[in-house]
Amino acid sequence: MSEQNIIEIKGVEKRFGSFVAVSDLNLTLKEGEFFSLLGPSGCGKTTALRIIAGFQDHEEGEIRINGRTMGEVPANKRPTNMVFQSYAIFPHLNVGDNVGFGLRKTKLSRNEIKERVAEALEMVELGGLQDRKANELSGGQRQRVALARALVMRPKVLLLDEPLSALDKNLREAMQLEMRRLQQKLGITFVMVTHDQYEAMTMSDRIGVMFAGQLKQVDRPEVLYSQPCNREVASFIGGMNFLDAEVTAENSESLEVNVQGFGQMTIGVNPNVQVHDKELLVGVRPEQLEISAEKPDGYDALVQGEVSDVAFYGESVHYYVRVDGLKDSIAVAVPNYFHTVDHSRGDTVWLGVQSASVIDLGKRESLGGEK
Amino acid sequence: MTKVIRIPWLAVYAIAYLVFLYLPVLLLPLFSFNDGTIVAFPLKGFTLKWYAQLGQQDTLLQAMVNSLIVGSVTALMATSLGLFAARAYVRYRFAGRELSEGLVMLPLVIPGIIVASSMLVLFISIGLKPSLTTVILGHVFVALPFSVSIMKSAFDDFDQSLEEAAFDLGESVVGTFRRVTLPIVAPGIIASLLVTFTVSFDEFVLAFFLSGNSPTLPVYIWSQIRFPAKLPNTLALGSLLLLSSVLLLLIAEYFRRRSIQSSD
Numbered sequence: 001m002s003e004q005n006i007i008e009i010k011g012v013e014k015r016f017g018s019f020v021a022v023s024d025l026n027l028t029l030k031e032g033e034f035f036s037l038l039g040p041s042g043c044g045k046t047t048a049l050r051i052i053a054g055f056q057d058h059e060e061g062e063i064r065i066n067g068r069t070m071g072e073v074p075a076n077k078r079p080t081n082m083v084f085q086s087y088a089i090f091p092h093l094n095v096g097d098n099v100g101f102g103l104r105k106t107k108l109s110r111n112e113i114k115e116r117v118a119e120a121l122e123m124v125e126l127g128g129l130q131d132r133k134a135n136e137l138s139g140g141q142r143q144r145v146a147l148a149r150a151l152v153m154r155p156k157v158l159l160l161d162e163p164l165s166a167l168d169k170n171l172r173e174a175m176q177l178e179m180r181r182l183q184q185k186l187g188i189t190f191v192m193v194t195h196d197q198y199e200a201m202t203m204s205d206r207i208g209v210m211f212a213g214q215l216k217q218v219d220r221p222e223v224l225y226s227q228p229c230n231r232e233v234a235s236f237i238g239g240m241n242f243l244d245a246e247v248t249a250e251n252s253e254s255l256e257v258n259v260q261g262f263g264q265m266t267i268g269v270n271p272n273v274q275v276h277d278k279e280l281l282v283g284v285r286p287e288q289l290e291i292s293a294e295k296p297d298g299y300d301a302l303v304q305g306e307v308s309d310v311a312f313y314g315e316s317v318h319y320y321v322r323v324d325g326l327k328d329s330i331a332v333a334v335p336n337y338f339h340t341v342d343h344s345r346g347d348t349v350w351l352g353v354q355s356a357s358v359i360d361l362g363k364r365e366s367l368g369g370e371k
Numbered sequence: 372m373t374k375v376i377r378i379p380w381l382a383v384y385a386i387a388y389l390v391f392l393y394l395p396v397l398l399l400p401l402f403s404f405n406d407g408t409i410v411a412f413p414l415k416g417f418t419l420k421w422y423a424q425l426g427q428q429d430t431l432l433q434a435m436v437n438s439l440i441v442g443s444v445t446a447l448m449a450t451s452l453g454l455f456a457a458r459a460y461v462r463y464r465f466a467g468r469e470l471s472e473g474l475v476m477l478p479l480v481i482p483g484i485i486v487a488s489s490m491l492v493l494f495i496s497i498g499l500k501p502s503l504t505t506v507i508l509g510h511v512f513v514a515l516p517f518s519v520s521i522m523k524s525a526f527d528d529f530d531q532s533l534e535e536a537a538f539d540l541g542e543s544v545v546g547t548f549r550r551v552t553l554p555i556v557a558p559g560i561i562a563s564l565l566v567t568f569t570v571s572f573d574e575f576v577l578a579f580f581l582s583g584n585s586p587t588l589p590v591y592i593w594s595q596i597r598f599p600a601k602l603p604n605t606l607a608l609g610s611l612l613l614l615s616s617v618l619l620l621l622i623a624e625y626f627r628r629r630s631i632q633s634s635d
Contacts, residue, residue, distance in 0.1 A: 055535055076538050088536035092554045101550075102540030153540060 004031040005067075006156060006189045007052065012061030014047055021047040023213040025061065029157075032187045034180065036200040038236070039210035045193045046161055048210070052191065053159050054078045066156045081150035082159040085166070087142045089134045089149075095121070096130030099149045120152035123182065140171050147179070151186070158183075160192040164199060176202050197237050201225070209233045217272060225285075229272040231361055234283050241289075241330050244364060245280040255360060257282065261323045261330075262301035265355040273362035281361040286333035290352035291319055291343065299352030305330065307347045317341050321351060399613060403606040410602060421607040431608070434591035438572055441503055441587055445510040445571035450563040452511070453518025454556070460519070461526040476520075478513045486512065487580035494581065501583030509577035514567035521566060521627060525559025558629040565623035569616050588612065 007029040014022040022044045029035050037045040050056040052063065054075035063070040066079055081102075090098050100117045108116065121127050124144035137145060143163065150158055163179070164172045180203045183190045194200050200207045201221040208218040209232075217229040228234035231242065248264070249256035258264050259282055267282065290296050305323035312318075316336055320329040330351060334342075343349055403422070407415035425431060459465075460472055478486065487509070494505045533555065537547040553560075575589040582590055592608060595601045 053539065055539075074538075075535070076541050076543065080539075082536070082539045084532040084536055086530050086532050088530060088532040090533060090536075090551060090555075101537065102542070105541045105546070149536075149540065 005029070006031040006033075006065065007191070008062075008064040009052070010062045012048075012051060012058050012063060014044075014051060014056065014058045020213050022051065022058070025215055027208060027215065027218065029189055029191065031156075031189055034183050034190045034192070034203055034205045036192045036194055036204040036207045037210055038194055038197060038200040038207050040236070041195055043210040044213040045195075045210045049082075049159050049161055049191065049193045052157070053080055053082050079156035080159055081153045081155040081157075082161065083143075083146045083150050083163045085162040087146040087166070089137065089142050089145055091134050093134060094130065095126065095132045095134070095137070095145055098134060098145055099130075099152055101149060102153045116152055117148075120148040123151065124148045125178075139167055140175065143167060143175065147182075151182075151188070155188065157189045157191060160190060162194055163192065165194075165196070172199070179203065201237070209236060211236075219272070223272075227270045227272045227359065228283075228361065229270075229274075230363070231281060231283075234359070234361055239286045239331055239333065240283045240359075241286060242328070242361070243282050243284065243326070245282045247276065247278050247280050250276065255280070257358075259301065259358065261303045261326050262353060262358075263303075265301050265358065267355050267358045267360055270360040270362070273360055275362055276360070277363050279364050281364040283359040283361050284330075284353055284357055285359075286318065286331040287316070287335070288353065288357035289330065289332045290350075291321065291332045291334060292350050292352065293343065293347065295350050296352045300355040301353050303351050305349060305351060307343050307345050307349055310341060310343065310345060312341060319343055319349070321349060323351070396613065399606055400610040403603065403610045405603070408600055408603055410606070421603040422611075424604055425608055425611075428604070431588075431591060434586050434588045437503055437582075437585050438588040441506050441510060441578070442568040442571040444507050445514050446564045446568040448507070448511045449514035449518040449567040450522075450560060453515060453522045453563055453567075454560065456515075456519050457522030457526050458552075461523055461529070462531065472519075476516045479516045483513070483574075483576035487577045490577065491580045501581050503582065503585050505581040505583075506578050506587060509581050510571040510574055513574065513577065514570045517566050517570055518563045521563040522556070522559055524627070525556040525562075529555060558626040562623040562627035565619045565626070569619045569623070573612070573616060 005028050007027070009025055009027040012022060012025040013020070025048060037048060039045045047056055051058050052065075054070065054073060054077075068079075070078060090101065093101070096114075096117050099120055100113050103113045103116060117130065118127070121129060124147050126141060126144050126148065129141075132141075134142075134145075143166070147163075164175055167175060176199055179190075183203075192200075192203065201224075204221060206218060206220055207224055209216050209224065211232050217224060217233050219227075224233065224237050228237060228240075234240045234242075243260050243262070245257040245259040247255055247257055250269075252269065254266050254268055255276070256264070256266055257280060269276070290299060295302065303323050305321040307319055308322045308329050309320040310317065311320075313333075314336065316333045319332045319334065321332060322329045332351065401414075402410050404417055404419070405414050406418040406420075456475060460468060490505070490509050490512075491501070494501070494508075499505055529552075533551055534547050537551040538544070542550060572587075573589060574587075575593065578587040578590050579593065586594065588608075592605050595605045
């Protein structure tokens with residue numbers, strides 16, 4: 001990744017009638033970055049991608065790609081190429097002609113096109129399949145052809161619209177790693193739209209989380225996970241137990257809080273949170289809680305409860321623990337180290353937490369449309 | 372114990388219906404091979420002379436040429452219009468879309484005689500004399516619903532991102548249409564050409580009103596029916612037309628199905 005800005009989006013807004021699909025979008029991407037737009041369906045992430053691609057106009061704001069203002073520049077003149085959700089493989093052309101489709105409009109000779117196509121197919125591990133018909137391809141192969149067809153144009157930015165959603169789970173996970181490897185090798189900026197948080201986290205350098213047309217937070221995956229800016233983002237990335245808390249004292253770096261059920265503790269101020277109410281919301285990740293039949297030692301806060309549900313996930317076991325005075329039961333995830341399920345429904349257990357694992361999420365009611 | 376014989380009434384009804392529908396049509400080729408000028412049983416013997424005589428009648432051949440011209444031009448015009456209309460109907464949401472679609476389909480239900488007489492009045496009032504041109508204009512009008520509905524089914528399953536992908540890869544709007552849209556809907560276009568040609572080739576009422584001194588084949592046949600001696604010739608001609616119509620429609624159906632498969 002270089003320090004060169006490849007995409008600069010300033011104040012972009014898109015309305016469909018009275019519906020605001022994308023609102024005041026501001027985003028700067030570095031050259032060679034793998035960036036994901038993550039959000040639930042209908043949050044405007046695909047619209048944002050299509051605005052960058054030039055398939056969708058926008059009412060306000062400005063987009064610069066590679067230093068050039070895009071404005072009225074149509075999609076076929078932009079230094080971007082797109083991998084479509086449906087892959088959009090041309091059904092009447094074979095693999096070679098699909099991949100070489102865009103090169104026909106360039107000044108390259110027939111032989112140069114052939115070479116570039118072969119090279120691109122090699123890159124996506126479909127070497128030698130030039131003559132294969134489009135309808136003879138498997139889902140994974142179609143995805144690779146779509147990737148090769150876009151990359152062969154050597155775009156400044158590759159746009160990917162839910163590129164893996166049509167694949168089954170195993171193939172999807174293999175392609176995640178492969179696309180990441182390819183992106184790092186080529187050094188091309190990838191902008192991917194996805195609703196799959198794991199996909200976004202495993203592949204991206206940075207993720208932008210969108211809700212209701214607004215970009216709520218842009219950060220590296222580990223920061224999004226450890227310091228989400230509000231309840232929405234926290235609940236969309238990984239599992240999270242939300243707890244009400246009262247702020248009893250505060251300074252610029254830490255908050256003295258009284259957390260419902262767990263009691264008094266000192267937690268760090270989350271730099272991504274804008275407004276800290278006295279009525280604070282805090283979060284604890286399920287895997288950062290200790291669950292034990294005996295009262296455990298060495299935790300900053302403890303609470304006793306009763307196991308209400310047990311869910312076995314294979315790599316981990318999730319216990320749901322009901323604690324007196326709390327509205328929702330608390331989820332605890334325990335890695336499956338020893339192939340045992342230690343607690344069953346109705347057991348009385350202790351939950352332990354370190355104050356460093358308690359995340360400050362600012363205001364309690366942040367599920368509205370505000371930033 | 373008595374055995375109850377169940378009569379499959381629905382099957383009997385269906386067979387009776389089909390016989391009633393197609394028997395008269397089948398009589399046409401049967402009598403065209405009959406060695407006698409009177410169309411009545413018993414048959415007199417087998418002959419091909421009525422067919423052989425067809426080739427010697429200049430007015431018939433001229434009518435055939437007229438019909439081919441009208442059919443071809445109609446097919447081309449109706450299919451081009453249908454192609455663009457169908458693409459717009461399937462692809463875009465615009466004010467008046469449903470109204471315009473309804474209007475395009477209207478010729479299917481308006482009585483032909485009304486269309487024919489009003490077109491005749493219109494054409495004469497704007498100074499267009501009855502000719503093959505006016506027949507073509509009339510036929511495009513009645514063939515358009517067929518073309519639009521065939522092309523709509525071709526576009527219905529057409530993935531819009533195919534066009535976007537081509538455009539995204541640097542192709543122009545026209546180039547995208549030529550290199551992606553056209554080849555993919557080509558089977559639909561062929562089906563539409565064949566069907567609209569057949570519609571025009573078989574059409575009588577409009578052609579009768581609008582053809583003036585240059586009759587198309589159906590108008591010619593009608594004029595010949597008045598002469599009893601010519602009747603077997605007409606039957607032979609009718610049989611040939613029947614055969615070619617069925618063939619054309621079968622080919623059209625083949626392409627229509629292919630167009631639906633290829634866009635999956």
